Amino acid sequence: MPVGVTDEQRELAEAVAAFASRHAPLDKTRASLDALAAGELPQWWDEFVANGFHAVHLADDVGGQGGTLADTACVVEAAATALLPGVVTATVVAGAVATLADDTPAARRVLGRLAAGTPAAVVHTDGFELTDGVLSGASTPTLSVCAAGLLLVAAHDGDAVVWCVVDPADPAVTVDPRRGTDLTTDVGVVRVAGLTVTELLTGIGEARARCVSTALHASAASGLLRWCVDAVTEHLRTREQFGKPIGTFQALQHQAAMLLVNSELATSAAWDAVRALDESPTQQRIAAAGAALVAVAPAAELVLDALTMFGAIGFTWEHDLHLYWRRAISLGASLGPANRIATELGDLTRGESRDAAMKLGDVEPEFRARVAAVLDEALTLENDGVAKQGDYANLATGPQRTLIAEAGLIQPHWPAPWGVDATPVQQLIIDEEFEKRPSLVRPSLNIAEWVLPTLLSGASQDVQARLVPSTMRGETLWCQLFSEPGAGSDLASLTTRASRVDGGWRVNGHKIWTSSAQWADFGALLARTDPDAPKHRGIGYFVVDMRSEGVELEPIRTATGDAHFNEVFLRDVFVPDEMLLGGPTDGWSLAIATMAQERVAISGYVNFDRSPDLRRLANSEGVEHDPVCRALGELDAYGNAIKALAVREVTRLIDGQAAGPASSIAKVAMNVMLRRAATATLALTAPMALVDDDSSEVVEHYLHLPAELIGGGTKEIQLNIIAQMILGLPRK
Template sequence: MVVALTDEQLQLTDSMAGFAKRHGGLDLTRTRFDAIAAGHRPDFWDALVGQGLHAVHLPEHLGGQGGTLAEAACVLDAAGHGLLPGPLLPTVIAGAVLATAIGEPAAALLEAIVAGGTAALVLPADGEIRATTADGGWRLDGSAGPHLGLCAADIIVLGARTEAGEPLWFALHTDTPGLTVQAQTSTDLTRDVGTLDCRGVHTADALAGVDEATAVGITVGMMAAEAAGIARWCVDNVVAYLKVREQFGRPIGSFQALQHKAAMLYITSELAAASAWDAVRGGDRSPVQQHIAAAGAAVTAIGRLPELVVDALTMFGAIGYTWEHDLHLYWKRAISLAAAAGTATKWARALGDPDLPGRDFTIELTEVEPDFRAEIAAALDAAAQLRNDTPGRQNPEYAEYWTGPRRTALADAGLVAPHLPAPWGLAATPAQQLIIDEEFDKRPYLVRPSLGIAEWILPTVLGAGSDEQRDRFAVPTMRGEIGWCQLFSEPGAGSDLAGLATRATKVDGGWRINGQKVWTSSAQRADWGALLARTDPDAKKHKGIGYFLVDMTSPGITVSPLRTAGGEAHFNEVFFDDVLVPDAMLVGEPTAGWSHALATMANERVAIGAYVKQDKESELRALARRAPQDTQVRVALGEVRAATNAIGALAVRDTLGRLAGHGPGPASSIGKVGTALLVRRVTADALAFSGRAAMVGGGEQPAVARSLMMPAEVIGGGTVEIQLNIIATMILGLPRG
């Protein structure tokens, strides 16, 4: 995934990628390592300036393209993918920070950058530069670095501190008396690194209007965009290699171990791009939100980039470790970027402040469809005057499942599942769904109803069922008057649903069901179940399956609770002994059940992936508050938040894409895997930091109880391994084994 989101941004990314291909070229770069290290401009710099690609984000009245930081991120994403050498990243960062300054001096310097001048930004934290008043201006003393792009820079935007520790900003030409730049041996062979020394540097004026937190956010966002391009290059080239490299007479991309590694590489890359996009987008938010977004990108996109490249190297094998292979050039740039951004541990510790708010992913739609919003607001206000009075059939212990006048009013208004077609829902567009979300959020006293398991089943019934089935089940399910269970998994089939053995034999008036299901949630209280059974034992295993709606009070059904490791019976085994299901309860054709099952599982995986919206960090947050000096707890909390925010950013990007008319992307599969890994990480950390307290069970230690419930979330809706198979073959196009 590229950082770009809009059609115009995608075109800009393609334009920059084309430029990098025409003018970059790693073969040419290899002949210029010494010149690059000395800070010489690459031969293509004038051409790049001529197209304005270095200044897409600078003001139009100063000669720039008048774009935003998002457009600059698109340029850097493509440049990172092409490993374009030279001072582009430092110049873009310095120009972006300089553009926040006020006054004519800053404008003149921006015009110089637009005209082709190179620049670099030195943050106050990058060195020890002191600013003291002298001769009606300022004297600068101290040193900074090592820093990217100092040797190539014409202009240095320098952050210093006064004796009182306050930040001040200056713009200096590199030929200023007293200022010395010393070239260093750069880890990144495609970009120079230098140190800065100021000895009695005199300058008349400081820049006005530059904010340190904003400068840091810009720097991290732009670096993260380049990191996303590098990660994407790794995925593209690994996948291409796995498709053509053969061992044992077949492509190595058909080996499941490599498929899973490639899928994980892809997931990590996608989350890196999402977090980079979020950091750039965070510049438009409050300082706290900008800090949260920047810290998340520093951890997810930049800090983990070197390891991502190493993961790619292991899939190339020994060839990827050679000097002739391009991978080591990307690896070295990844190392240099991560070092320049500061340690991921430092960023995670800052993000792990337990008093920080959550990342605000609100999408503003205040001016969109005002009449629709007014209708929704009126329906919700009317429902709020009513009360529910009966525990729900699905999960009676939770308020969102209760039934009564309020639930009925919301169901009849199409607001229980507004994405469903009318008359059961509102056939709400993505924008309308967001409006409904906003209106519910404005009324925290109004509990939003949930369909629970029926959320996965009902769309299949509505889409493929008969009129009789829709009339019988839709309204009572929406009103919460019917509880459902899903009868898919079997002891011998697991995630391979096509391997199921439960048999449906045709008899007069219906089907006789024999077999066993397992891991069935809510079967002990469900009124109806959605059942997969084999209707044609001679057909290919995906073809001979039927999808049935089963009355759970039917003779011959035995429900046996399964106690999990925590001691509670959340799941069940269900036995079918000559259970008669009428013909009217078969959904669609007798052998079309596999396609219906896929639709149901897709809904389930989206729902489980959305669990990340719930509070996953409560135990870690409580531990961080109880032990505020424990750095390890705060680092762990920060890493969890970075992962959570990356998944959230991915979901927001997917939503915005749908609002723009694009179809759904792979976000649900990525979110499912990311959420499962996140849940495992949180529970493991909470246990580790609980120490000896974890020896006490019986519900007295939340971390233990949470850990014992963790497998239900990780395995539910299909294991991580199944999702990795889907990503590898269906998204990355690797050959099936």
């Protein structure tokens, strides 16, 4: 999905793409590489300006289009996808920084010149001093300064940073061209010797200017990666080896799927950095640093991943991919060392996390008031029953939970009377109201969250009335009898048999890795009802009473020593006809529906800290903080990108758009992050991992990791889904 989430933003990006196709196809860009490196403007620049693409974010009264920075991010992304020369991004960034200035005559003149099409660049280094109005100093190599007709130079005036408007044609200014890595733009060093500055832009905070610049550069990185995903996908579909498309090779499918995952995270991080520009300074810095670490810094490596999927073809001068690779290298270098950014981010997130709230405002006040009244009443009640699984507050039973359940607020998106048919906006209102009451623990259905929707769609009214209310109250517990020793992720290969008998079915088989079976009252069971049908079509979906004769459990102890999983043996277990959901061969479609049940919510990705041990360590005395903060920053950047991915998806759903691939992408990304978090925690808390007792949770957390990595389908299975169902790569 592109940076833009609205129809208007997508139309704007499409207009930029259409312009590039007409005026700046890559063969024309290639023919002008020497001229671009020398600082010459592309031949189509005046036409680009006439369309107003460079000034989308500038105000109407200075000649701009009156749009937002979010709109401008779409222009930058689309321009990067088409590999329009770098002067486009540099000029847009200069305009975005200039809009931060106080409304003064000098600022209006600068904005007017930018709106009229003067190419510009921001020179934001520590190499300039302004003393008594005289500017001197030199920059580090900076993108697009040779083509610029206007420079915004950040300079130190004592302890303050001021912004000087510099004309590169002034005799006191020289711009020394350098051989740039990015062949589609120039690179130069700006030197100023005793320039009397006549125009200053006031009110531009240095940190905010960096955040704006980073957000737009991240949008450019998103565009580069988007091109790579499309190019790789097309190559894998059409390139043949050994008599078949190479896209059928699983290794390449997984590599392409991971490229998509990382591309979507980069886009989400860029979008989040733009979104944060209206928030507090700390939130801006957290989001911008995350975009730098997830979108800009890794872009070169991700383009290299794309290149390796092309093989030697992608390494040739004739292939366009190397131009994108060079642009990605250049973008990453322009923001400075990634390690420093990660350390700064970790220092910030020791005490403040990224705010992923949707900021709904005063929408649907009557619905909010009804929800608030229920939750306020719930606060006056208590739960007095402990769940069979243990003393978990979200599984406790009693008057408080019963009230919330009967109000339809446990799974509000479900139909009445079990839910309230909540729209996406209403679901978020409920989330907000629970968050306003931190002492009120939101009840969980645990495994039943995935089972009950199938029960509601496939069971009789009598069965629903018998099982659903008690489950909502937390009194009836469930397990999922899907996996088998010879059919783990490949559920359709199951061998458990259900044979028709008088009044029902007789089930024989063996299930494994069944969570909570030792406490469950009922289990959702898949069994083969027609051995002669194709394997996906001969399966039934049953509800099994776990106390039935013939159900035997064998606990499976894991590396922690605990037995959270079980083997379940089914020997001539009778299941009444009423406990078959749907038809005898509808099981596969019902199972898919069960596994696909997901609320329109972001709390699972947003509100759970995946790096608690590192955060505690970063706030401890007597430790070497930089390595810990750096690791924490890298993990939080990745985690915040997943948050942003979820928030973007909810934003799209609220806008009435169809669900996208965010769920599958987030599952893979969470898997990656959990591994990274565990590895970093072990490395930085090494002595603590010598002891596995109550004084240290480091080892316990690590030993529980396989359950999270494997449960619900391994990363590899998710990558298969992404490659084949989302990218459309051919099956074997």
